[in-house]
Amino acid sequence: MMNVGILGLARSGRAAARLALARGARVYASDTGDTADLRAAAEEIRQAGGEADVGGHNVARLAQCDTIVVSPGIPPTATVLGDTRIAHVTRISELEFAFRYLDAPVLAVTGTNGKSTTTALASHLLTTAGYDAPAAGNIGTPLSEVALRNDAPDWVVVEASSFQLADIDTFAPRIGVVTNLAPDHLDRYAGVHEYYADKAHLFDNASSESTWVLNGEEADVRSLAADAPGARYVFRIRSELATGEQGGWLRDEQLMLKMGKTESRLVGTAELRILGRHNHANALAAAVASVAAGANVGAVRDGLRTFPGLPHRLEVVGERDGVLWINDSKATNVASARVAIESMTRPTVLLLGGVHKGESYVGLSDVLRRSVRLVVAYGEAADIIERELSDIVALERVDGGFSDVVRHAAARAQPGDALLLAPACASFDMFRSYEERGDTFRALARGEA
Secondary structure (H helix, E strand, O other): OOEEEEEOOOHHHHHHHHHHHHOOOEEEEEEOOOOHHHHHHHHHHHHOOOEEEEOEOOHHHHOOOOEEEEOOOOOOOOHHHHOHHHOOOEEEEHHHHHHOOOOOOEEEEEOOOOHHHHHHHHHHHHHHOOOOOOEEEOOOOOHHHHHOOOOOOOOEEEEOOHHHHOOOOOOOOOEEEEOOOOOOOOOOOOOHHHHHHHHHHHHOOOOOOOEEEEEOOOHHHHHHHOOOOOEEEEEEOOOOOOOOOOEEEEEOOEEEEEOOOOEEEEEEHHHOOOOOHHHHHHHHHHHHHHHHOOOOHHHHHHHHHHOOOOOOOOEEEEEEOOEEEEEOOOOOOHHHHHHHHHOOOOOEEEEEEOEOOOOOOHHHHHHHHHHEEEEEEEOOOHHHHHHHHOOOOOEEEOOOOHHHHHHHHHHHOOOOOEEEEOOOOEOOOOOOOHHHHHHHHHHHHOOOO
C-alpha cells in the first residue's frame, strides 16, 4: 500500500488527500495552521480513513511516506522541507500527483500574467465547441478534484503556476501555452532566473506529440521553450505572423487565425467583452490552443463573443458621479499593474499598495505619466511606493484601513475619471486573498460597505 504525505490542508491539499484515499493509499496530512477551517479539513480526512494534524507536522510520520505532496502555498524554504529526516522522500506538487491519476489530455497554461483569463477562456471556447473541458489548477479547482471524477472529461484546461511546476516529474500536457514572462514572486525566488527555471518545467516531458502555443513577441518565452519537440504555434498583437509561422495575430483590430493553409478572421476587438490589449493576446492564445485541441473556428468565434471575463481582472464594478470604478485586484505584481494602467482610456486615480513583493515601482513611470492623474499609496508598501514615485507622479499616501483608502481616492476622482485598483502588491497586510480585496472594493463601489 502506498504511503502518501500531504503538506498543507487548504483546498489543493484536501483534494489530494481525498484522491490518495480513493486510490487506496495510506494518508498523513498536516498543516502548521490551526484555524476552524483547517481543523474541519483534518477531521474530514480522518473520517475518510486518513491521519491528519493541525498546528504542526509530525516529521517522524512524514519520514514513513513514499511520496510527499507539497501544496503550492508552502515555500521551498519551509522548515519542514529542510528537515533531514525526510530528505529521502520524493516530493511532488499536487499538480503532478493528480496528473498521475488523470485519464484525460491536458491543455496547460503558464506565464506571469494572463494565465487565469487564458485558462478560463480556453475552457469556455472548448465548452462552446461541445467538449467537456473543465478549468482546473491554480485557477481554483484543484486538478485532484477532476481526477476524482467517475467520467473522464474530453480535456482539462490547467492553469499551472511556477510553484506547481517546480515539483513535477511526469506531468506532460498535450498542449502547453506560455502567455508572457516578467519578474514576479521575487519574495520567494532568489532572482528572476530561478522563477523562469520553474516555468520551464512545463517542457520537461515534451514529445513529438506535444503542441506549444507561445507568445511570439517575447524573446524570453521563446528561450523558455528552447528546442522542445512538438508542433509550435505563436500569437502576436503588435506584428503579423512571420514567414513560416502559424497561429494568431491582430490586424486592424481584427483577431486573425492561420492554422494550416487557411487564414480566418475570428472577431473584432470591439466584439470582445474583456478590456485591454493584453486581453487581445489572451484571446488569441486561447483561440489557437482551442483550435489545436479540435474546436471548430465557428464555435471559437461564438465563444470569444460570449466570454464575460473573470472577477478581479479589469472588472468594471460600477460608475458613480461620472467615475468608472475598475477592479483589477489580481494585478499583484508590477507587470500586471502596468498592463492594467495601459488599458485605461480615461484619466486615472490609481490605488497602489499592499505587501511589497521585491520589485521596483519605477518601472511604471512612463505609463503613470501618460495615464494617471493621482496615485494613492497605501498598506505595507506605501513607504517604498512614496519614495520611488513621488517625484514622478502626483501621489498621496493614505494610512488606515482599506475602506479609508478607497474613500480618499474616490473623493479625489473627478467626473470622467477611472478609479483603478491595480495594486502591484500582494494583499495579505489587510486581506486573506486578492479576491477578498477585490470583493471589498466592489462593495465600496456599489455603496454596500
